[in-house]
Amino acid sequence: MGDRTHTHTGAAGGATTAGPPGPVRNVVLVGHSGSGKTTLVEALALAAGAVNRAGRVEDGATLSDHEEIEQRRRRSVQLSVVPVAWDGHKVNLLDTPGHPDFVGELRAGLRGADAALFVVSAAQEADAVAGATRAAWEECAAVGMPRAVVVTHLDTARTPFDEMVRICGRIFGHDDPDAVLPLYLPVRGPEGPDGHAQLTGLTGLLTGRVSDHSSGERAEGPPPEERLDAFRAARGRLIEGIIAESEDESLMDRYLGGDELDTETLVVDLERAVARGSFHPVLAAAPAAGGGRQGVGTVELLDLITRGFPSPAERAVPGLTTPDGAPRPAPVCDARAPLVAEVVKTSSDPYVGQVSLVRVFSGTLRPDETVHVCGRGPGRPGAAGSGDHEADVRTGALSSPFGRQQRPLDACAAGDLCCVAKLSGAKTGDTLSGDGEALLMEPWTLPDPLLPVGVRAHGQADEDRLSQGLSRLVAEDPTMRLEQNQDTGQTVLWCMGDAHAEVALEHLRTRYGVRVDTEPHRVPLRETFASRAVGRGRHVKQTGGHGQYAVCEIEVEPLAPGTGVEFVDEVVGGAVPRQFVGAVEKGVRAQAARGVAAGRPLVDVRVTLLDGKSHSVDSSDAAFQTAGALALREAAAASQVRLLEPVAEVGVLVPDSYVGAVMGDLAGRRGRVVGTEQETGERTLVRAEVPEAEIGTYTLDLRSLTHGTGSFERAYARHEPMPPQLAERLREG
Numbered sequence: 001m002g003d004r005t006h007t008h009t010g011a012a013g014g015a016t017t018a019g020p021p022g023p024v025r026n027v028v029l030v031g032h033s034g035s036g037k038t039t040l041v042e043a044l045a046l047a048a049g050a051v052n053r054a055g056r057v058e059d060g061a062t063l064s065d066h067e068e069i070e071q072r073r074r075r076s077v078q079l080s081v082v083p084v085a086w087d088g089h090k091v092n093l094l095d096t097p098g099h100p101d102f103v104g105e106l107r108a109g110l111r112g113a114d115a116a117l118f119v120v121s122a123a124q125e126a127d128a129v130a131g132a133t134r135a136a137w138e139e140c141a142a143v144g145m146p147r148a149v150v151v152t153h154l155d156t157a158r159t160p161f162d163e164m165v166r167i168c169g170r171i172f173g174h175d176d177p178d179a180v181l182p183l184y185l186p187v188r189g190p191e192g193p194d195g196h197a198q199l200t201g202l203t204g205l206l207t208g209r210v211s212d213h214s215s216g217e218r219a220e221g222p223p224p225e226e227r228l229d230a231f232r233a234a235r236g237r238l239i240e241g242i243i244a245e246s247e248d249e250s251l252m253d254r255y256l257g258g259d260e261l262d263t264e265t266l267v268v269d270l271e272r273a274v275a276r277g278s279f280h281p282v283l284a285a286a287p288a289a290g291g292g293r294q295g296v297g298t299v300e301l302l303d304l305i306t307r308g309f310p311s312p313a314e315r316a317v318p319g320l321t322t323p324d325g326a327p328r329p330a331p332v333c334d335a336r337a338p339l340v341a342e343v344v345k346t347s348s349d350p351y352v353g354q355v356s357l358v359r360v361f362s363g364t365l366r367p368d369e370t371v372h373v374c375g376r377g378p379g380r381p382g383a384a385g386s387g388d389h390e391a392d393v394r395t396g397a398l399s400s401p402f403g404r405q406q407r408p409l410d411a412c413a414a415g416d417l418c419c420v421a422k423l424s425g426a427k428t429g430d431t432l433s434g435d436g437e438a439l440l441m442e443p444w445t446l447p448d449p450l451l452p453v454g455v456r457a458h459g460q461a462d463e464d465r466l467s468q469g470l471s472r473l474v475a476e477d478p479t480m481r482l483e484q485n486q487d488t489g490q491t492v493l494w495c496m497g498d499a500h501a502e503v504a505l506e507h508l509r510t511r512y513g514v515r516v517d518t519e520p521h522r523v524p525l526r527e528t529f530a531s532r533a534v535g536r537g538r539h540v541k542q543t544g545g546h547g548q549y550a551v552c553e554i555e556v557e558p559l560a561p562g563t564g565v566e567f568v569d570e571v572v573g574g575a576v577p578r579q580f581v582g583a584v585e586k587g588v589r590a591q592a593a594r595g596v597a598a599g600r601p602l603v604d605v606r607v608t609l610l611d612g613k614s615h616s617v618d619s620s621d622a623a624f625q626t627a628g629a630l631a632l633r634e635a636a637a638a639s640q641v642r643l644l645e646p647v648a649e650v651g652v653l654v655p656d657s658y659v660g661a662v663m664g665d666l667a668g669r670r671g672r673v674v675g676t677e678q679e680t681g682e683r684t685l686v687r688a689e690v691p692e693a694e695i696g697t698y699t700l701d702l703r704s705l706t707h708g709t710g711s712f713e714r715a716y717a718r719h720e721p722m723p724p725q726l727a728e729r730l731r732e733g
Helices: 037-047 069-072 099-110 126-142 161-172 225-245 248-257 263-276 298-308 458-477 498-512 578-594 621-637 656-668 698-705 724-732
Strands: 024-030 080-086 090-093 114-122 147-152 181-182 185-190 197-204 210-212 217-219 280-284 338-350 353-362 371-373 388-396 398-402 405-409 417-421 431-434 451-457 481-484 489-494 518-521 526-528 535-539 548-558 565-569 605-613 641-655 672-679 683-691 711-721
Touching: 024 099, 037 090, 037 114, 037 147, 037 298, 069 498, 069 672, 080 298, 080 353, 090 099, 090 298, 090 405, 099 126, 099 161, 099 353, 114 126, 114 298, 114 565, 126 147, 126 161, 147 161, 147 298, 161 181, 161 197, 161 280, 161 431, 181 225, 185 225, 185 280, 185 498, 197 280, 197 698, 210 388, 210 605, 217 565, 225 248, 225 263, 225 656, 263 280, 263 298, 298 353, 338 458, 451 458, 451 498, 458 481, 458 489, 458 498, 489 498, 535 621, 548 578, 548 621, 578 605, 578 621, 605 621, 605 711, 641 724, 656 672, 656 683, 698 711
Parallel strands: 024 090, 024 114, 114 147, 147 280, 181 280, 565 605
Antiparallel strands: 080 090, 185 197, 197 210, 210 217, 338 353, 338 431, 353 417, 371 388, 371 431, 398 405, 398 417, 451 489, 451 518, 481 489, 526 641, 535 548, 548 605, 641 683, 641 711, 672 683
16 A cells, blocks of 8 residues: 555466465455446456456446346446456455345355445435445444445546545444545546546555556656645544554554654554454545556555455354354364355356356365255245255366356365356355365345236246246345245246346346246235125036035124134034035135135135035035035125235335435325334334335335435235225226
């Protein structure tokens, strides 16, 4: 982070050998959509010599966005890894999508990384910074992950750099704004015809040196006279921030006493504070201009990553247990230790098949060796995997991803990332361990998908492949859930949002050859009796031979919600022979399942068999089943049958400024607010009960209403009577 000589050897990720972990840095880039993460990865790869020319998102030519769908949409939809070499280190840059629909890819990147670069755009509104990135920042803070902030798009900025620093201090450092401070001040060139001044260099606040890229090459010198006042003020605040985080208590006394502190001492304390996750430097960055290799801020960023961010050995490893929950010793980041690794992402390649992105936490992973794969089931809270499973599996070829390329590896040592081909049966979130020992890593949490999309096969050929295609899609993406609704008969794919659903259906078509049509999600309605009623079922037919004869009389009365269907036999005197009572019940229950008014299952009633008639020859089980069904339908015709709709318990977490708008919106959805709770960070949790029919697209609507700052959870509460006018409209429809 000071003045130094830099060496780089191009793209990292060639063949490696086992041994002590080499100098690796795993860094995830986090930021809202359009903040410039992918462009920044290109600039860093160019500065490190990994590529000879930086690709552009607009041209579909970047390393990260190598899928056709990403190139067409001009935005990332999946996690990608770009390894580069800098100053003797391998730096794995994990580029994540900024769209909130792809939060699963972001969580995978956080799991695979040891530090984070939060990329914010000065060309976008401040609300976009807060809404899209604060949750991820807080998640990193909860585990002590080191973080830095990179401000992009200063050449087309709506917001000046110093104002962006204040915004970041308020949003990210609300407990301690002085822990979010710049290390450099931007240097601008003259204003262009559009009124914007190009970012041409940076002034180091600790070194006092200016790096100038205006000629297309990097040049250094002292800050000009007209910028000295701003430089001195920012430098003083930075030094005070570093001293506040220093473990040397004498530094503050020396500073206040007027002593000139040694720059190297400040740099060392700064690096330690960054590695601890207690200080978060802010830097500016811009792509290379004028044909140069080094963009503004790229060298400084790579220095920060290699000198300030911790190595994998300096970061705590997630806890380990056996499948039955017994704790195991924490793994050690040592290539010679027993193997412990985790699948952080699963994808399909049309030529290779299944490809698993694996983070090795301990030991060394090699191709063509047996590993034990262990995964959690959906019953475990926060589990990222899908379905309890464990098996011994032989690894396929190992490779280091670099855009669409896969560069072969001899081995992957502790602390590093690699791709493993054909790791059969392994799913995202599964733990890999040495042969013979089943281990589970502490799970990483994922939000529930809350947007339901009804799907059906487009044609007969698609029908045959639909089930397998959907199952494979869900196995790859743990933020997706598949539901076969027994009440509605609908296949429902639960997604994070509309963009997530569109990408999933395109993957279904292009990867698995399955075309589907979408349809509106149908909520599972039910029916019940509003009052007591009686019904008589008479099924009498004579056809020349054995006829059909059965008569039964029933009484139906409503019961408490959640009771289901009760059947009571109160026949006396053998009016309905004992052997046919079960047939009556079977007919009643079959008709209840089909519904009696709107074709929805009948629930929460007691059906009492009171009387009936039989014939010694013509009565049969089938006849009494039919009579039971007829009796229930006659009782329904004599009573008011209510439609019941599912109601969800909803918890909506929003900034305080949006509480009124959210409560008004919930009321417009026939919701009942049952309470509010004050949360940290000037946020409020609004609890409400809302009909499920009204919140099918709530995840999209809430995002729009709160500019991406709101989130919600839902859980089924019960079925309640639907308003009569809505029920009548549904029956007529």
